Amino acid sequence: MFIIKEDFSTFIKKYPLTVLIVGVCCLLTILITMKGGYTKTNVVLLGSYDRNLINNGQFWRLLTYSVGHMSYSHFLLNIVFIILLSRPLERVLGKLKFILCYLFTSILAVIIIHFFSNIDYVAGSSGFGYGLLGIYIYLFLKFRNKFYKSDRNFIFMFVAFGFTITLLIPSVSFSGHLGGFIGGIIFAALVFKKEHQVLFVT
Template structure:
């Protein structure tokens, strides 16, 4: 399920949304470096979440923050996990629905950050929607586990446990963003489950 066997060109053709997400994040990382690095000013310029800016009407930051990162290490850490988690869901849900889900998960995590935390600096990162993808997987394991092989269910639960623990053990992580993304993904999958055939067995 999570093993990537496609060639680079085949991957792009089969998973265009996942590819686009990774490309936008990497492109923004490159632009960030060209503008002087991961400073608060640069992150804010490129769409990072900032409570005061959102309160002043920059609601688009509740989405755009999910394509930037706090550091180069943060970017290189998150992108592989996003790609691995996104790819199987794009295949199961279809391109358009998966794109919609990623946008909703990003906004869901962003709104949780805005209403339930007071992060002190411009915040950016794709871990909020990534936790949303985990939330979708957890719902599937709970209600539609026949769609996921036993070995893959074990891997998902192990990874989810490690990610959940890291949320509380690493002080710089946005707990609200992670938990908001996780809950958004779970609830989104719950709503989608009302539609017959939304998730296809790969």
Template sequence: MFLVREDFKTFIKKYPIITIMVSICSILALLTTAAGGYTTENILKFGGYQYDLVQQGEFWRLLTYAFMHGNYTHFFMNMTFMIILGRPLESALGSVKFLFFYMVAALLTGIILHLVYSSNIVSSGSSGVGYGFLGIYLFIILFRKNMLLLDDRKFILTFIAIGLISSFIIPSSSLTGHLAGMVIGFMISPFLLNKTSTFKHSLNV
């Protein structure tokens, strides 16, 4: 289910929201590169989060931070996870619900970060949304496990374990952002999923 088997044209048609979000992040990465790379100045210039700037009225940063990244490794890892984890969810939820969740998860994670931290550390990245995806999958495993094949459930649980461990041991990771995203995904799942929600393409893998 998590393997990408579509060609580029089919991928865009089946997963328009994932395509748009990855494209926005990629454009920002290119703009950052053209501006001289991932400096603090450039991260903020292209939408990164900083407490004082939000306090001064730049509230859009509570959302735009989720499209900007801190370095190239951060960008490529998040885009890979976005594609792997997001495709099945966009297919199961439909593009409208998926877009709603994406924006809500990004915004609520940003708000939680702002409420928890008061330092001027610059923050950016779509990890909160990615962990939101994991929160939805965790809800499915606990309450709607028939939606997923056994191997897919094992894959997700392994992914969650690795993600949480790395959040604790990697100094630059935002543990608060990751946990917030996962909790948000888990809590909002009952409102996103219905009796007809299914991973239709999982049988083709």
């Protein structure tokens, strides 16, 4: 389910929205590199969440923060996250629902950050990534027999690893990751109501 079997051109054709999200993240990383790297000034300039600016009406940052990152390692980790996890759901959900999934999980994650943390600025696609994990957890628990054990174990391990890292590294936003994860569960509960909807996920 999570193994990439397509060549590059086939991958682009089959998963255009995943490629678009990754492409925009890559573009932002190139731009921030050209501006001198990951400083607060550059991260905020290129669309990160900033508490004061949002309070002053720059609400577009509730979405644009999700394609920027805080460091090169943060960028690489999230890109791997998205490439591995988003493909099956893009195929199953279709373009419209997949876009709604991205918007819902990303925006909910940063709203949780805004109201339940003291973070002044942040960027990253982790909210969406943890939203994908939330969707898989919901599906694997509700429709357990529709998935291979190896796929279930992979996601459970991924969730355990992800939240362990979240708790161990002080600079990581626990509220954002938890918000995205909860958002994924909510989205899955709204979209995947019947067993036949997940027959072609595996």
